[in-house]
Amino acid sequence: MILSTQRNQSGSKRKENEALIITAAEKIFADMGYAGATMQQIADAAGLPKANLHYYFPTKEILYRNVIDKIFNLWLEAADIFDAAEGPKDGLSSYIDAKLESSRHFPNGSKVWANEVIQGAPIIQDYLESKLTAWTHSKAEIIEMWIAKGLMDPINPKTLLYFIWSATQHYADFQHQIRTLNNNSDLTEAQWREVKEDIKKLVLKGLGVKQVSECPTISDE
Template identity: 60%
Template sequence: MPKASPSNSKKLRRQEAEALILSAAEKVFAEAGFGGATMQLIADVAGLPKANLHYYFPTKELLYRQVVQNIFEIWLQAADVFDQAEGPEEGIGAYIDAKMEISRRHPNGSKVWASEVMHGAPVIQDYLETTLTDWTNGRITVIERWISEGRMAPIDPRHLLYMLWATTQHYADFGHQIETLNGSAPLSDAQWEAAKNNIKTIILRGIGALPTA
Protein backbone atom coordinates (compact mmCIF):
# COMPACT_ATOMS: atom_id res chain seq x y z
CA MET A 1 0.00 0.00 0.00
CA PRO A 2 1.50 3.35 -1.04
CA LYS A 3 2.00 6.15 1.36
CA ALA A 4 -1.30 7.85 1.94
CA SER A 5 -1.92 10.57 -0.58
CA PRO A 6 -2.88 13.96 0.79
CA SER A 7 -6.53 13.38 -0.06
CA ASN A 8 -6.50 9.98 1.64
CA SER A 9 -4.87 11.32 4.73
CA LYS A 10 -7.40 14.13 4.82
CA LYS A 11 -10.24 11.68 4.58
CA LEU A 12 -8.83 9.55 7.33
CA ARG A 13 -8.47 12.47 9.63
CA ARG A 14 -11.96 13.55 8.84
CA GLN A 15 -13.32 10.14 9.78
CA GLU A 16 -11.27 10.11 12.96
CA ALA A 17 -12.42 13.56 13.95
CA GLU A 18 -16.02 12.75 13.20
CA ALA A 19 -15.86 9.54 15.23
CA LEU A 20 -14.30 11.42 18.13
CA ILE A 21 -17.00 14.07 18.04
CA LEU A 22 -19.81 11.54 17.69
CA SER A 23 -18.55 9.58 20.67
CA ALA A 24 -18.39 12.68 22.83
CA ALA A 25 -21.78 13.84 21.59
CA GLU A 26 -23.43 10.51 22.41
CA LYS A 27 -22.17 10.75 25.97
CA VAL A 28 -23.22 14.36 26.49
CA PHE A 29 -26.62 13.99 24.81
CA ALA A 30 -27.32 10.92 26.96
CA GLU A 31 -26.42 12.68 30.18
CA ALA A 32 -28.01 16.06 29.55
CA GLY A 33 -30.63 15.54 26.86
CA PHE A 34 -30.69 17.49 23.63
CA GLY A 35 -31.74 20.74 25.24
CA GLY A 36 -29.36 20.42 28.16
CA ALA A 37 -26.34 19.48 26.05
CA THR A 38 -24.08 22.28 24.86
CA MET A 39 -21.70 22.31 21.93
CA GLN A 40 -19.08 23.68 24.29
CA LEU A 41 -19.34 20.67 26.60
CA ILE A 42 -19.25 18.22 23.71
CA ALA A 43 -16.16 20.02 22.41
CA ASP A 44 -14.50 19.81 25.84
CA VAL A 45 -15.22 16.07 26.10
CA ALA A 46 -13.84 15.55 22.59
CA GLY A 47 -10.83 17.76 23.37
CA LEU A 48 -11.46 20.07 20.44
CA PRO A 49 -12.33 23.73 20.02
CA LYS A 50 -16.00 24.36 19.68
CA ALA A 51 -15.65 25.77 16.17
CA ASN A 52 -14.35 22.41 14.92
CA LEU A 53 -17.62 20.77 15.76
CA HIS A 54 -19.44 23.26 13.59
CA TYR A 55 -16.94 22.59 10.82
CA TYR A 56 -17.77 18.86 10.74
CA PHE A 57 -21.41 19.14 11.79
CA PRO A 58 -22.89 22.50 10.76
CA THR A 59 -25.58 22.53 13.45
CA LYS A 60 -26.22 20.93 16.81
CA GLU A 61 -29.30 19.26 15.39
CA LEU A 62 -27.39 17.57 12.55
CA LEU A 63 -24.84 16.24 15.02
CA TYR A 64 -27.65 14.91 17.17
CA ARG A 65 -29.37 13.32 14.20
CA GLN A 66 -26.19 11.45 13.30
CA VAL A 67 -25.90 10.14 16.85
CA VAL A 68 -29.44 8.82 16.78
CA GLN A 69 -28.95 7.23 13.37
CA ASN A 70 -25.85 5.39 14.54
CA ILE A 71 -27.75 3.92 17.46
CA PHE A 72 -30.57 2.84 15.24
CA GLU A 73 -28.12 0.87 13.07
CA ILE A 74 -26.71 -1.05 16.04
CA TRP A 75 -30.24 -1.63 17.26
CA LEU A 76 -31.36 -3.19 13.98
CA GLN A 77 -28.34 -5.44 13.67
CA ALA A 78 -29.39 -7.28 16.82
CA ALA A 79 -32.39 -8.46 14.87
CA ASP A 80 -30.40 -10.75 12.60
CA VAL A 81 -30.24 -13.50 15.19
CA PHE A 82 -34.01 -13.49 15.31
CA ASP A 83 -34.52 -14.74 11.79
CA GLN A 84 -31.72 -17.25 11.63
CA ALA A 85 -33.34 -19.31 14.40
CA GLU A 86 -35.43 -22.44 14.00
CA GLY A 87 -37.85 -21.72 16.79
CA PRO A 88 -38.77 -19.23 19.51
CA GLU A 89 -36.53 -20.65 22.23
CA GLU A 90 -33.44 -20.13 20.10
CA GLY A 91 -34.57 -16.98 18.26
CA ILE A 92 -36.06 -14.99 21.11
CA GLY A 93 -33.37 -16.22 23.49
CA ALA A 94 -30.61 -15.01 21.18
CA TYR A 95 -32.42 -11.73 20.60
CA ILE A 96 -32.61 -11.11 24.34
CA ASP A 97 -28.90 -11.92 24.65
CA ALA A 98 -28.07 -9.50 21.84
CA LYS A 99 -30.25 -6.70 23.18
CA MET A 100 -28.84 -7.08 26.68
CA GLU A 101 -25.33 -6.94 25.30
CA ILE A 102 -26.19 -3.65 23.60
CA SER A 103 -27.69 -2.30 26.82
CA ARG A 104 -24.43 -3.09 28.54
CA ARG A 105 -22.03 -1.88 25.84
CA HIS A 106 -23.96 1.11 24.50
CA PRO A 107 -26.04 2.46 27.39
CA ASN A 108 -25.61 6.03 26.19
CA GLY A 109 -26.91 5.20 22.76
CA SER A 110 -29.95 3.52 24.24
CA LYS A 111 -30.62 6.58 26.39
CA VAL A 112 -30.40 8.99 23.48
CA TRP A 113 -32.82 6.82 21.55
CA ALA A 114 -35.23 6.63 24.48
CA SER A 115 -35.08 10.37 24.99
CA GLU A 116 -35.72 11.02 21.32
CA VAL A 117 -38.79 8.76 21.27
CA MET A 118 -40.10 10.13 24.57
CA HIS A 119 -40.06 13.65 23.15
CA GLY A 120 -42.17 12.56 20.19
CA ALA A 121 -39.34 11.55 17.83
CA PRO A 122 -38.99 15.03 16.31
CA VAL A 123 -35.83 14.01 14.47
CA ILE A 124 -36.36 10.36 13.50
CA GLN A 125 -40.10 10.08 12.99
CA ASP A 126 -39.47 8.96 9.41
CA TYR A 127 -37.44 5.99 10.69
CA LEU A 128 -40.28 4.92 12.93
CA GLU A 129 -42.73 5.02 10.05
CA THR A 130 -40.55 3.22 7.52
CA THR A 131 -37.65 1.08 8.73
CA LEU A 132 -38.96 0.25 12.19
CA THR A 133 -42.47 -0.44 10.95
CA ASP A 134 -41.14 -2.80 8.28
CA TRP A 135 -38.82 -4.52 10.72
CA THR A 136 -41.64 -5.00 13.21
CA ASN A 137 -44.02 -6.44 10.66
CA GLY A 138 -41.33 -8.87 9.50
CA ARG A 139 -40.77 -10.15 13.03
CA ILE A 140 -44.51 -10.43 13.61
CA THR A 141 -44.70 -12.75 10.61
CA VAL A 142 -41.98 -14.96 12.07
CA ILE A 143 -43.68 -15.14 15.47
CA GLU A 144 -47.04 -15.95 13.90
CA ARG A 145 -45.43 -18.81 12.03
CA TRP A 146 -43.98 -20.17 15.27
CA ILE A 147 -47.42 -19.96 16.84
CA SER A 148 -49.11 -21.71 13.94
CA GLU A 149 -46.48 -24.44 14.15
CA GLY A 150 -47.37 -25.00 17.79
CA ARG A 151 -43.92 -23.96 19.01
CA MET A 152 -45.28 -21.35 21.41
CA ALA A 153 -48.55 -20.15 22.92
CA PRO A 154 -50.83 -17.82 20.92
CA ILE A 155 -49.47 -14.54 22.27
CA ASP A 156 -50.05 -11.21 20.52
CA PRO A 157 -46.71 -10.85 18.66
CA ARG A 158 -46.76 -7.06 18.80
CA HIS A 159 -47.04 -6.86 22.58
CA LEU A 160 -44.42 -9.58 22.91
CA LEU A 161 -41.98 -7.43 20.92
CA TYR A 162 -42.75 -4.42 23.13
CA MET A 163 -42.01 -6.58 26.15
CA LEU A 164 -38.67 -7.66 24.72
CA TRP A 165 -37.69 -4.07 23.99
CA ALA A 166 -38.88 -2.82 27.35
CA THR A 167 -37.16 -5.42 29.51
CA THR A 168 -33.81 -5.32 27.76
CA GLN A 169 -33.53 -1.56 27.24
CA HIS A 170 -34.57 -0.93 30.84
CA TYR A 171 -31.13 -2.08 31.98
CA ALA A 172 -29.55 0.72 29.93
CA ASP A 173 -32.11 3.49 30.23
CA PHE A 174 -32.72 3.01 33.96
CA GLY A 175 -29.18 1.85 34.66
CA HIS A 176 -28.65 4.61 37.17
CA GLN A 177 -31.67 3.54 39.20
CA ILE A 178 -30.61 -0.10 39.04
CA GLU A 179 -27.09 0.77 40.16
CA THR A 180 -28.44 2.83 43.04
CA LEU A 181 -30.61 -0.10 44.16
CA ASN A 182 -27.49 -2.25 43.84
CA GLY A 183 -25.76 -0.22 46.55
CA SER A 184 -24.53 2.39 44.06
CA ALA A 185 -22.38 -0.19 42.30
CA PRO A 186 -22.41 -1.24 38.64
CA LEU A 187 -23.78 -4.71 38.00
CA SER A 188 -21.09 -7.37 38.03
CA ASP A 189 -20.61 -9.91 35.25
CA ALA A 190 -22.57 -12.40 37.31
CA GLN A 191 -25.39 -9.93 37.89
CA TRP A 192 -25.68 -9.15 34.20
CA GLU A 193 -25.78 -12.86 33.54
CA ALA A 194 -28.49 -13.29 36.15
CA ALA A 195 -30.52 -10.46 34.66
CA LYS A 196 -30.28 -11.97 31.20
CA ASN A 197 -31.21 -15.45 32.35
CA ASN A 198 -34.06 -14.08 34.41
CA ILE A 199 -35.61 -12.32 31.42
CA LYS A 200 -35.13 -15.32 29.18
CA THR A 201 -36.58 -17.75 31.70
CA ILE A 202 -39.69 -15.72 32.48
CA ILE A 203 -40.51 -14.75 28.92
CA LEU A 204 -39.72 -18.06 27.26
CA ARG A 205 -41.64 -19.97 29.91
CA GLY A 206 -44.37 -17.32 29.80
CA ILE A 207 -44.96 -17.81 26.09
CA GLY A 208 -44.80 -21.56 26.37
CA ALA A 209 -41.57 -21.96 24.46
CA LEU A 210 -39.72 -23.85 27.17
CA PRO A 211 -40.20 -27.50 28.13
CA THR A 212 -42.33 -27.23 31.30
CA ALA A 213 -39.77 -27.29 34.10
Protein backbone atom coordinates (compact mmCIF):
# COMPACT_ATOMS: atom_id res chain seq x y z
CA MET A 1 0.00 0.00 0.00
CA ILE A 2 2.82 2.39 0.93
CA LEU A 3 4.72 1.52 -2.26
CA SER A 4 1.58 2.10 -4.33
CA THR A 5 1.09 5.53 -2.73
CA GLN A 6 4.72 6.44 -3.35
CA ARG A 7 4.43 5.41 -7.00
CA ASN A 8 1.28 7.52 -7.40
CA GLN A 9 2.97 10.52 -5.81
CA SER A 10 6.02 10.03 -8.02
CA GLY A 11 3.87 9.79 -11.14
CA SER A 12 1.92 12.89 -10.16
CA LYS A 13 5.12 14.86 -9.56
CA ARG A 14 6.49 13.76 -12.93
CA LYS A 15 3.35 14.93 -14.75
CA GLU A 16 3.47 18.21 -12.85
CA ASN A 17 7.11 18.84 -13.81
CA GLU A 18 6.55 17.82 -17.43
CA ALA A 19 3.61 20.22 -17.71
CA LEU A 20 5.70 22.99 -16.13
CA ILE A 21 8.55 22.40 -18.58
CA ILE A 22 6.29 22.23 -21.64
CA THR A 23 4.58 25.50 -20.68
CA ALA A 24 7.96 27.19 -20.27
CA ALA A 25 9.17 25.68 -23.54
CA GLU A 26 6.13 27.00 -25.41
CA LYS A 27 7.04 30.55 -24.42
CA ILE A 28 10.74 30.22 -25.24
CA PHE A 29 10.16 28.46 -28.57
CA ALA A 30 7.48 31.02 -29.47
CA ASP A 31 9.81 33.93 -28.68
CA MET A 32 13.12 32.53 -29.91
CA GLY A 33 12.24 29.88 -32.48
CA TYR A 34 13.63 26.35 -32.43
CA ALA A 35 17.14 27.35 -33.50
CA GLY A 36 17.38 30.28 -31.09
CA ALA A 37 16.01 28.52 -28.03
CA THR A 38 18.31 26.74 -25.59
CA MET A 39 17.59 24.14 -22.96
CA GLN A 40 19.15 26.47 -20.38
CA GLN A 41 16.67 29.23 -21.26
CA ILE A 42 13.80 26.78 -20.90
CA ALA A 43 15.14 25.45 -17.60
CA ASP A 44 15.43 29.00 -16.27
CA ALA A 45 11.88 29.82 -17.39
CA ALA A 46 10.60 26.66 -15.69
CA GLY A 47 12.58 27.39 -12.53
CA LEU A 48 14.30 24.00 -12.67
CA PRO A 49 17.93 22.89 -12.94
CA LYS A 50 18.99 22.09 -16.50
CA ALA A 51 19.78 18.52 -15.41
CA ASN A 52 16.14 18.07 -14.42
CA LEU A 53 15.08 19.24 -17.85
CA HIS A 54 17.24 16.62 -19.55
CA TYR A 55 15.88 13.96 -17.19
CA TYR A 56 12.36 14.51 -18.51
CA PHE A 57 13.25 15.52 -22.07
CA PRO A 58 16.71 14.25 -23.13
CA THR A 59 16.99 16.51 -26.21
CA LYS A 60 15.65 19.83 -27.42
CA GLU A 61 13.93 18.13 -30.36
CA ILE A 62 12.07 15.72 -28.08
CA LEU A 63 10.86 18.64 -25.98
CA TYR A 64 9.92 20.60 -29.10
CA ARG A 65 7.87 17.71 -30.42
CA ASN A 66 6.07 17.47 -27.09
CA VAL A 67 5.14 21.15 -27.41
CA ILE A 68 3.83 20.45 -30.92
CA ASP A 69 1.92 17.41 -29.63
CA LYS A 70 0.22 19.50 -26.96
CA ILE A 71 -1.18 22.15 -29.32
CA PHE A 72 -2.09 19.60 -31.99
CA ASN A 73 -3.98 17.46 -29.47
CA LEU A 74 -5.84 20.55 -28.27
CA TRP A 75 -6.88 21.21 -31.85
CA LEU A 76 -7.93 17.58 -32.27
CA GLU A 77 -10.11 17.85 -29.18
CA ALA A 78 -11.62 21.05 -30.58
CA ALA A 79 -12.79 19.06 -33.60
CA ASP A 80 -14.26 16.11 -31.69
CA ILE A 81 -17.73 17.63 -32.18
CA PHE A 82 -17.41 17.02 -35.94
CA ASP A 83 -17.87 13.29 -35.46
CA ALA A 84 -20.90 13.59 -33.18
CA ALA A 85 -22.65 16.69 -34.57
CA GLU A 86 -26.05 16.26 -36.19
CA GLY A 87 -25.17 18.82 -38.84
CA PRO A 88 -22.86 21.69 -39.79
CA LYS A 89 -24.57 24.32 -37.64
CA ASP A 90 -23.66 22.52 -34.42
CA GLY A 91 -20.43 21.04 -35.72
CA LEU A 92 -18.91 24.20 -37.18
CA SER A 93 -20.15 26.45 -34.36
CA SER A 94 -18.65 24.27 -31.64
CA TYR A 95 -15.41 23.86 -33.59
CA ILE A 96 -15.01 27.63 -34.01
CA ASP A 97 -15.73 28.22 -30.31
CA ALA A 98 -13.20 25.59 -29.23
CA LYS A 99 -10.52 26.82 -31.63
CA LEU A 100 -10.88 30.38 -30.35
CA GLU A 101 -10.67 29.18 -26.75
CA SER A 102 -7.44 27.40 -27.67
CA SER A 103 -6.04 30.59 -29.21
CA ARG A 104 -7.10 32.56 -26.16
CA HIS A 105 -5.59 30.29 -23.53
CA PHE A 106 -2.67 28.66 -25.39
CA PRO A 107 -1.34 31.30 -27.82
CA ASN A 108 2.30 30.28 -27.51
CA GLY A 109 1.69 26.76 -28.76
CA SER A 110 -0.05 28.14 -31.83
CA LYS A 111 2.87 30.53 -32.45
CA VAL A 112 5.35 27.66 -32.26
CA TRP A 113 3.32 25.71 -34.82
CA ALA A 114 3.02 28.74 -37.13
CA ASN A 115 6.74 29.55 -36.96
CA GLU A 116 7.64 25.94 -37.70
CA VAL A 117 5.36 25.69 -40.74
CA ILE A 118 6.44 29.09 -42.11
CA GLN A 119 10.02 27.77 -42.15
CA GLY A 120 8.97 24.71 -44.16
CA ALA A 121 8.39 22.42 -41.16
CA PRO A 122 12.03 21.23 -40.85
CA ILE A 123 11.29 19.34 -37.63
CA ILE A 124 7.67 18.22 -38.03
CA GLN A 125 7.20 17.58 -41.76
CA ASP A 126 6.47 13.94 -40.93
CA TYR A 127 3.74 15.18 -38.60
CA LEU A 128 2.09 17.15 -41.39
CA GLU A 129 2.29 14.25 -43.82
CA SER A 130 0.81 11.75 -41.38
CA LYS A 131 -1.36 13.02 -38.53
CA LEU A 132 -2.50 16.32 -40.04
CA THR A 133 -3.16 14.83 -43.47
CA ALA A 134 -5.24 11.98 -42.03
CA TRP A 135 -7.18 14.33 -39.77
CA THR A 136 -7.91 16.78 -42.59
CA HIS A 137 -9.13 13.99 -44.85
CA SER A 138 -11.50 12.66 -42.18
CA LYS A 139 -13.05 16.08 -41.54
CA ALA A 140 -13.33 16.80 -45.26
CA GLU A 141 -15.42 13.64 -45.63
CA ILE A 142 -17.84 14.87 -42.96
CA ILE A 143 -18.15 18.28 -44.64
CA GLU A 144 -18.78 16.58 -47.99
CA MET A 145 -21.52 14.51 -46.35
CA TRP A 146 -23.20 17.68 -45.04
CA ILE A 147 -23.04 19.20 -48.52
CA ALA A 148 -24.50 16.06 -50.10
CA LYS A 149 -27.43 16.21 -47.65
CA GLY A 150 -28.16 19.81 -48.63
CA LEU A 151 -27.25 21.16 -45.20
CA MET A 152 -24.80 23.71 -46.60
CA ASP A 153 -23.72 25.19 -49.90
CA PRO A 154 -21.03 23.40 -51.93
CA ILE A 155 -17.46 24.35 -51.06
CA ASN A 156 -14.07 22.70 -51.16
CA PRO A 157 -13.82 21.33 -47.59
CA LYS A 158 -10.15 22.29 -47.36
CA THR A 159 -10.98 25.91 -48.20
CA LEU A 160 -13.45 25.95 -45.31
CA LEU A 161 -10.99 24.37 -42.88
CA TYR A 162 -8.21 26.76 -43.91
CA PHE A 163 -10.54 29.72 -43.43
CA ILE A 164 -11.49 28.60 -39.92
CA TRP A 165 -7.86 27.93 -39.02
CA SER A 166 -6.74 31.34 -40.23
CA ALA A 167 -9.63 33.20 -38.58
CA THR A 168 -9.21 31.51 -35.21
CA GLN A 169 -5.43 31.05 -34.98
CA HIS A 170 -4.96 34.70 -35.99
CA TYR A 171 -5.93 35.64 -32.43
CA ALA A 172 -2.96 33.63 -31.12
CA ASP A 173 -0.33 34.13 -33.81
CA PHE A 174 -0.98 37.89 -34.09
CA GLN A 175 -1.77 38.39 -30.42
CA HIS A 176 0.50 41.43 -30.13
CA GLN A 177 -1.05 43.15 -33.15
CA ILE A 178 -4.58 42.55 -31.88
CA ARG A 179 -3.63 43.86 -28.45
CA THR A 180 -2.09 46.98 -30.03
CA LEU A 181 -5.21 47.64 -32.10
CA ASN A 182 -7.31 47.14 -28.96
CA ASN A 183 -5.80 50.17 -27.20
CA ASN A 184 -2.93 48.03 -25.88
CA SER A 185 -5.34 45.90 -23.89
CA ASP A 186 -6.22 42.21 -23.94
CA LEU A 187 -9.64 41.37 -25.34
CA THR A 188 -12.34 41.37 -22.68
CA GLU A 189 -14.75 38.51 -22.09
CA ALA A 190 -17.41 40.44 -24.02
CA GLN A 191 -15.03 41.00 -26.93
CA TRP A 192 -14.17 37.30 -27.11
CA ARG A 193 -17.89 36.47 -27.22
CA GLU A 194 -18.29 38.98 -30.05
CA VAL A 195 -15.39 37.46 -31.99
CA LYS A 196 -16.95 34.00 -31.70
CA GLU A 197 -20.33 35.22 -32.91
CA ASP A 198 -18.84 37.22 -35.77
CA ILE A 199 -16.76 34.34 -37.14
CA LYS A 200 -19.67 31.93 -36.82
CA LYS A 201 -21.89 34.42 -38.64
CA LEU A 202 -19.39 34.69 -41.49
CA VAL A 203 -19.13 30.92 -41.84
CA LEU A 204 -22.71 29.82 -41.25
CA LYS A 205 -24.44 32.55 -43.24
CA GLY A 206 -21.78 32.56 -45.92
CA LEU A 207 -22.35 28.85 -46.53
CA GLY A 208 -26.12 28.92 -46.20
CA VAL A 209 -25.96 26.42 -43.35
CA LYS A 210 -29.30 24.83 -42.44
CA GLN A 211 -30.58 22.91 -39.45
CA VAL A 212 -31.31 19.24 -40.10
CA SER A 213 -35.01 19.98 -39.42
CA GLU A 214 -35.00 22.42 -42.34
CA CYS A 215 -34.22 19.62 -44.81
CA PRO A 216 -37.34 17.43 -45.17
CA THR A 217 -35.48 14.69 -47.04
CA ILE A 218 -33.26 14.23 -44.00
CA SER A 219 -35.70 14.78 -41.15
CA ASP A 220 -38.14 12.28 -42.72
CA GLU A 221 -35.51 9.51 -42.91
